Amino acid sequence: MLLISCPWCRVERPEIEFRYGGEAHIDRPAQPADLDDHQWAEFLYMRSNPKGLLAERWRHVHGCGRFFNAVRHTVSDRFVCVYKTGEKCPDLEALAREGAQ
Amino acid sequence: MTQQNRTSEGGRIDRGTPVTFTFDGKRYQGFAGDTLASALLANDVHLVGRSFKYHRPRGIVTAGSEEPNALVGVARSRAKHASGEATPNLRATQVEIHDGLAAESQNRWPSLAFDIGAVNDKLSPLFVAGFYYKTFMWPKRFWNRVYEPFIRAAAGLGKAPTKPDTDTYANTYAHCDVLVAGGGPAGLAAALAAARSGARVILADEQAEFGGSLLHERGAEIDGKPAADWVTDAIGELGDNPRVTLLSRTTVFGYFNQNFLALAERVTDHLAEPDPALPRERMWQVRAKEVVLATGAIERPLVFPENDRPGVMMAEAGRIYANRYGVVPGKAIAVATACDSAWRAAFDIAEAGDTIAVIADLRAEPPAALVERAEALGIRVEPSCAVTGVIGKTRVTRVLLGRMSDTGVVPAGEVEADCLLMSGGWTPNVSLHSQARGKLDWQPHMGAFLPGDPVQAQRSAGSCRGVDGLAEVLADGARAGVAAATAAGHTGEAPVFTATGGDAGSGWWLGAVPHDRDASRVRAFVDFQNDVTAKDVKLAVREGMHSIEHIKRYTTTGMATDQGRLSNMNALSIASGALGNEIPQVGLTTFRQPYTPVTFGTLATTSRGDLFDPLRKTPIHDWAAEQGAAFEDVGLWKRAWYFPRGGEDMHDAVARECRTVRESVGLFDATTLGKIEIVGPDAAEFLNRIYTNPWTKLGVGKLRYGLMLNEAGFIMDDGVVGRLADDRFHVTTTTGGAPRVLAHMEDYLQTEWSDLNVWLTSTTEQWAVIAVQGPKAREAIAPLVDDIDLSGDAFPHMSLREGHVMGGVPCRLFRMSFTGEAGYEINVPPSRARAVWEAVWANVEKLGGCAYGTEAMHVLRAEKGYIIVGQETDGTVTPDDVGMSWAIGKKKPDFVGKRSLARPDLVAEGRKQMVGLLTKDGKTLLEEGAQVTVERSPARGTSALGHVTSSYQSPAAGRPIALAMIAGGRDRIGETLHVPMPNGGIAVEVVQPVFVDPEGSRLNA
C-alpha cells in the first residue's frame, strides 16, 4: 500500500484514502466540437503509460476530497513530488536525469 | 509415555508440566514448551509424513519455520479433527503442544507406515521432472476422466477443512520508528539500541520466545551473563518501555512499498483453553520509519543419496533439540558436514552424554581445534569424507561413507547410526530484504548471497548479512538499531555488549555431494517436499530450461510450502554446474510474500458476515422487515423488494402492489436514491455542463429529469433535479450510482472547471424519501402536510416545495412520478422518517393502498417506458438509443459526452434502439436478456438484432410486456420478430415502449 502525501492536508496518508485519477495534464479541449475524430480519440483514450516517471492525478477522496497531481516512477512506485491541481507539470526529463544520478 | 529421547536435565521446557497430545491417534507425552516436533522426537518418533510426489517416508529435518517435511494436520482436539476443523500442512516444528492437541500425518493412505501411494516411488524412474507434460495425452478423453483425477488425488498434502471456521481474527494498524524483524542477538541488540534512543520500536519474532539462536547457545555469555539470562533481562527492559511493542509468535511476512510491513501474530493456537474473546490470529499492518532485518541464517542440507530418510536432519536442529528442548534425536548420531558449526552440535550432544558415531567432514582439513576437541571427547573424525547414502527406509539405520580424492569417491565403510546430522553451511536469510526490492550481492568466498544496498529505509544486521560471531553480531545489531533510530529522528549511542561463544565458524558446501553410487539408481534430494532431485535439475537443463525460473517451474524446486528455504541454493549450484555458468549469472528466483504461509482468516481480519461490507439500511427498513418484506441488495443497501401478504408468492405480491398503485395509492421507500446538493452562483452552469439537459431556465420550485453521460457519450446516470433557489439544486441519482456520480462531478469541477463557484455536498443520508404514488396520493398525504398548498394549480407535476409535515417536521416535497401516476416524494429527516412513514401508512391503509417494493416499482415504470440505467442501458447506450434525444439541450455548445455523440459509430444507421415488445400470443412472458432475431429458429451463429432488457407481467396492460434494445428498432415498429428459446421461437410484435397512458394524463390528476 503506497504512502501518499497530500499537498492540501500536508500529511502522508495510506493509499486507501486516495483514488487514482489517471494521467495528469490531459486537459479537456475548450471547444470539443473543433476536434476531429482522431484528435478527440487522442484526448479520450490515448495515454503515455510510460515505464518511468509519470505525472498523474490523485484525489484524496477519503481525506480532504481534493484532487492533486503527483510524479511517480512506475517501476519503483516511488513518488518524486506532489503538487496542486492547476500548478505546472514539472520537467519530467530533468527529474529523470536527477533520479538517475 | 516414555519420552525415551529426553535428556535428564536442561533445556527450556517445563518438566513440571507434562502435556498429553495425540499423533495419528496415538497418545504421547511432552512438556510445556515443547513443539510438536520436539515432543515427537522425545518419543523417538521421526517418521511424520509422506512426500508430495513419491510418497516417500519423511521425518523432521529442522527445528524452525523452514521445515519442509514434517507437515501435519492439527486441531485442538481429536473431535475437531474428525469434524473437519483441522488446519492442514502445519509445520510440526512450529506447533506448540497443549493438552488435547491432535495431530495427523498427511498424504498417506491407509496409514503413515504403509502408504499405497508409495508405489509412486517405485515408478520414480518414470515420474521425473516434467513427465506429465509428455504423457497422458492419449486417449484424449482419458485426461479429464482418468489421468487428471488420478494426479489430483495423488497430489496435495493435507486435507482442507470442511467446516466453517468458528475462530475469529483481528487486525491492528500500527506505526513505529523502528521495526525489528527477528529477536535473536542481532535483533535484540538493535531493539535495545533503538529503544534507548527513545524511538518507538516494534520487535517481532516468529518463535514463542525471543532470543533466536541464544535460546540454544550453550556456554555463550553476554555481559558476563549466560546468554539466556541476558535475553530475559533484555526482554524485561524492552517490556518495561512503553514505546516498545514486543510481538512474539509473530512472523513478519510481507515487506511492501514505502516501509509498509505485514505481520501475522498467532494469539491462541498454543493455548489449551484460550479466552474465547481472543482472536486466533491477528494481522499487524505496520508503517515503519525504519526497519532492521535481523532474521538470522538458515542451515543448508547436503545433497547426497537418500538424504531424505527419516532420521536425517540439520545439524543445528539437532543442537536445538538437545540444548533447547532436552531431546537427543537418536541413540547413535552421525554428523556429516562441511561447516564448523555442526561440530559444535556434535560436542553439545556428546557433552550431554550421548553417542556421536562419527563426524564426517567434506573438507580435507577441518580446523585443528575442532578435531582436537572431538578427539578429546572420543569422537571418530573423518576428514575428506562424504556421506554417500543411508540405509533404512522409515528410519536411518546405517550411514555410508566415501573417501574423497582427486579421482573421485571410494567407499569408506558404513557406520551404525539412527540419526544423521548434516550441514552444508549457512544461507543468510535475505527473504525480507529481497521482498523490499533490495538487490543481493554474491560473495564467492562465503558461497552466499548477502543483502546489497537497501532500496527502502531498511538495514540488515547479524547473520542475515553474513556477520558471524556473537560479539560481532551484537555489535552489528546495536549499530543498526542506533542508525535506524537516528534516521527516524532520535539520537543515541550504540550500546556495547561483551560476549563470548556462539559463532558458526567457517566452511560450506553448495550443490550435490560427490558419491560412488550407481547414479541411475540413487536419488539425492534437493527439494524435499516436492521430491526434486539433483537429477531433475540436470534434466531440466538438458531439455533447454536454461533460466533458473524455468528450472524452478519445470522441476517445481522451491515451489513447496517452504518456498525452497533449504533447497534454493543447492538447486542453484547444481543448475549453474549443468549450465556451465557462474552462480550470480544464473541468479535466484524471486522472493515473494509471505515469508511463511499466512492464514486466510488472518488476511481477511474482521471482514465477515454482516461486517464483510457495510450493510446500509434505511430508517424504514425495520418497518418493512416487520411487514415481512423480502429484500434485495443494491450496492451496499438492502432495499425492500416486495411485500408478500398471507401466502403470496413474489409474482402475486408484485401484481397486487402494481394494481394498488394504479387504482388507489402505494407507498415506497426511495431513501436509497443518491442526493447531492449543488450550491453556488454557478450551479446552473455546472449542471448545464454535466447533464445533457438545459438548466438555466428551470424555475425555482421546478423539477426536471436529468440525463448524464460519460465523456464517451454513453448514458451513465439519471435522476430528477429540483431547483430550490437560483443558486441551489437538489439532485438525485440512482442508488448504485451515487458515489460514482459524485466522484464524476467532483472530477470535472475540480480539474476542468475550477473557475466555477459551485460546491457539491452529498445529502443522501440527510433525507429519507417516502414516495407516495397513485390516484389517491394527494389524499394520502394531505392531512399530514402543514404548510404546502397541494392543489394541482399551486403544485403541479414536476415541482417542488419546502415546508413541513406532521406539525413541524421539515420536508422537501417533490411532485413527481416514476410510476406514471400522480405522486409525491416526501423528503424528511431520517430521524423522523419512520414516524412520517407510519402516519402516511395509516392514511394509505385507509384508502386501500399498500406498500410496494422495488420490483413493483420496476414494473410500473416499465409500463410507462421509463428506463432504468443499468437495465435498459449497459454502458454502450446513447440518449437517442433510448429515445431520449428530447433530453439533450440542443442549444448548449458543450456538455460532458456531447462531442462523442458525433462519432461515426454513434450516429451510424442500425444502432440498437429501445422499443416495446408484445408477445403475439399475449400470454408468454419473455425472459430478460433473451435475444431477438428476424427468424423464428435462427441458425447457430446468427447475429441477434438485440435483446429484451425488461420483461414483466403487466397488471395494467393485462398481459406481459417487454422493453428491448433492437437494431433499427424504431423503424421496425409493427414488425413481427422472434425470440428464439431452447424450446422454440416466440413471436413478438415491436411496439412503442409505452404501455400505459401514453399521453401522461394520469400524472396531472
Next chain:
Amino acid sequence: MPDTALYAPATTQGASVVSRPDVTVTRAAPLARLAFRGDATAAGKAGAAFGASLPMAPLAANPVGQRAALWLGPDEWLLLAASGTVGEEVPWALARTLCDEIATAVGTHPHALVDVSERNVALIVSGPRAAALLNTQVFLDLDEGAFPVGQVTRTLFTKAEIVLWRTGPDTFVVECWRSFAPYVEGLLANG
C-alpha cells in the same frame, strides 16, 4: 483545551456500544451540523457569524463552547453546534437559524452552506485503549505526537468513511454517515 462538552452521550437505549474498563464507545446525542464551502473570505465571514472561526490550517479544529468548526479540506468545513438543552431530538431549528445567520453574514460572497445534521451520527470513543481500539480499523498513526489532541481528519474506517477528531488525550469522536453506523459500531464492539 478542546471542548468535549459539545458532544453529550446519548441517553437512548443501546447508546453504550462498548463498555470495558479501558475503553468505552458511546453514541453521541444529536447536533446541528452544517457543511460550509467557500474561500477564506467566505470562511472568515462565516466564522464570525457562527461564533467559532473556521480554522485555515489543515486538520485543525476550533471548538468554542457549544460550537466547533472543523477543517475538512481547503475549502470545506464541518460546523457543529449543540443547542445547549438536553435532548435526543435533532436541533433542526438551531441548524436553520445558523444557516440563516451565516448566509446573511457571508452575503453574496460565493459559498455553499448545507444542513447535514441528519446525515451524520457520532460515536465517542474514550479510555486508555481508545487509540488502540480505533487502530484495529483506522490506518492512522494515533500516537499523540503524530495525531495530537485537537486534530481532525476525514479517513477510512476499513470500508466506511469517517471523520475522526481527537478531543482529548484518550478521547476521540467518530462521525460517520447514518447508515454506516451499525458497521462502525459492530467493528468497534468486536475489536
Next chain:
Amino acid sequence: MTRFSFWELARKALNAHQDWGHQWRKPDPKPEYDVVIIGAGGHGLATAYYLAKEHGVTNVAVLEKGWLGGGNTGRNTTIVRSNYLWEESEGLYDHAMDLWQDLSQELNYNVMYSARGVMMLAHTVHDVQVFKRHVHANRLAGVQNEWLSAEEAKAYCPPLNIEKNIRYPVMGAALQRKAGVARHDAVAWGYARGADKYGVDIIQNCAVTGIRRHADGSVSGVETSRGFIGAKKVGVVAAGHTSVVMDMAGVRMPLESNPLQALVSEPVKPCFPCVVMSNTVHAYLSQSDKGELVIGAGTDQYVSYSQTGGLQITTHTVDAICELFPMFRRMRMLRNWGGIVDVTPDRSPIIGKTPVPGLFVNCGWGTGGFKATPGSGHVFAHTIARDEPHPINAPFTLDRFRTGRLIDEAAAAAVAH
C-alpha cells in the same frame, strides 16, 4: 524432434533420461527475418507457431527480453472460458475454446486443459439479469453457457455456501461446462517447442529497445540488446509493455498498465471441483492439479510496471473468498505475486495493423487473455501473413477508439477474466 509419449518416457527411463534433447534451441539472432515477434509470451509464441505451421512463414524470430513465458502467461490464474457477451468477443474467445480442445495433441505437449467448468455467481437481481443475458446471447451464438439455480450451483460445487442469511447470498450462477483451466507454463513451452520445430528462432534475454523504420515509414527492423535485427514485418505482443514498445515506433496506445495480483494457498487434497468467479464480492477461485487453491486478486488502481501490488488488494480478495467459502478461512496463503496487464478502455483486445506499415499489434488483453492464447495466436498469424485481419479479429481494431465502435465487455457485465 522426439515425440512425447508414455512409451518414449518409458524408453528414456531405461537410460536414466539422459537422452532427452532440448525442447527448443538457443539460437543466435540472424541478421534478418521475415517476421519478428516481440514478446515470447503465450500469444507471441502461438503467433509464431501458426505463422510457420499454417502460413509457411518460418523465417521468424520471437524476441524475449527475459525468459519465455515469464510474463503474464507465467503468472495468471489460468481460467479458460468463452461465454462473453458481444458477438465479436464470442467469436474470438470461442475460436480459442475450439483450439483448446485438442491443443495437447496438436502440440504433442500436455497443457492439461481441464474442462471442469467455470461458474459465475450471481448475488443480486442485477447479476441475474446480466448473466441470463449472457446465457441467451451465447445460446444463439452456439457458445456453451447455462443458467443454474443456487441449488444446482451447489450441487455442481459442493463447497459453495448458498445460505440465504449471508451478506451476499447466491441467487444462481452461469455455468460453462467445457470451460476450465490449463497449465499456464505448459502452454508457453508447448508452443515454444512447436514453433522451434518449424525453425522459428526463439531468442531469450533479448530486449527490443527500438523500432527502425524505412524512409517511407514502414518498419525495417528492431534494435535489441543483442544488436539490430532486420525484419520485414514486426508483431508486437508484449502485453503489459505494449505502450513502451509501441512508443518506440511513435504510436500512442489507448492502454494503461496495471499490476494484477494472484495468490496460491498451500496444496491440499482435492476439495474444489470447478472454477468459481464472483464479481459482486470480487473473487475467483480454482484448485490446481497440484492442490493449491489458485485465487485471482484485483488490479491496483495505478499504472505500474513493478510486478507487485498492494497488500490491500490481496486482503480484500481473501476476505471475499472466506465469505463465500468459510471453511477455507484456516487455509494459508503460500505465495502472492503480480503481473502487469495492459488494459484498454473497453476491456477488449486490439489485434491488427497499426498506422506504421509492417507493424502489427496484439495487446490489451488486460486481466483475461490467457484463455485466448491459441485463438489470438491463430488470427494474429493470419493478420501478419496476409496483411489483413482474419474475420474474427477484424472488429478488434485500434480504429474503434476513433469511431466509437467499442466492444465493451466491462460495461456490459463488469466481469473480468
